[in-house]
Amino acid sequence: MPKRSRNTAAMLTVSLLAAACSSGGAERAAREANEAAMPRVIAEPMGLLFAGMDTNGDAETSRAEAEFAVPKVFAAADADKNGILRPIEFQAFAIKYLGTNNTALAAQSFDQNLNGQVTAAEFTGFLLTRFEETDTSGDGVLQRSEFIETIQPGVRGNGQGARGGNRGPGGRRR
Numbered sequence: 001m002p003k004r005s006r007n008t009a010a011m012l013t014v015s016l017l018a019a020a021c022s023s024g025g026a027e028r029a030a031r032e033a034n035e036a037a038m039p040r041v042i043a044e045p046m047g048l049l050f051a052g053m054d055t056n057g058d059a060e061t062s063r064a065e066a067e068f069a070v071p072k073v074f075a076a077a078d079a080d081k082n083g084i085l086r087p088i089e090f091q092a093f094a095i096k097y098l099g100t101n102n103t104a105l106a107a108q109s110f111d112q113n114l115n116g117q118v119t120a121a122e123f124t125g126f127l128l129t130r131f132e133e134t135d136t137s138g139d140g141v142l143q144r145s146e147f148i149e150t151i152q153p154g155v156r157g158n159g160q161g162a163r164g165g166n167r168g169p170g171g172r173r174r
Helices: 003-037 045-051 063-077 087-098 120-134
Strands: 040-043 060-062 141-143 148-151
Touching: 040 045, 045 087, 045 120, 060 063, 063 087, 063 120
Parallel strands: none
Antiparallel strands: 040 148, 060 141
16 A cells, blocks of 8 residues: 555544544533533431341331341441440441441540540440431331432532432421
């Protein structure tokens, strides 16, 4: 093939590839813009913990299920089995059961006497109090919808009023 034909063929190939990439880039940009405009649904870390306490698989956590599960969660988190969660144990608990240790729900929330340690009584008391506070319907059952927050991009005051958009029967905003 003459040199000029090879150059023309190479330029045509590069042009076709560039056109294909640019159209894919435009489609991707449009898809990303569309996704950015869609509401984001966020689950609270405490919701992950309580959802994991649903032992009968009905997608709800009853007070009885929580009372049964909380001591087991504490025992699993208490790595050295001394009846106290120290900060490193609490961090491991947060990662495993809350999905992150980067949450406002810190060990200080559980530590009632602020001595840097969380006892089984403090742990149980805090979680069962949170259960009651979250059970806004007062029916003794937590639905997953009570732990959901919807954030609409571009709306002022995000995160303050869209909580529990798909609430179960009797659910109210906290």
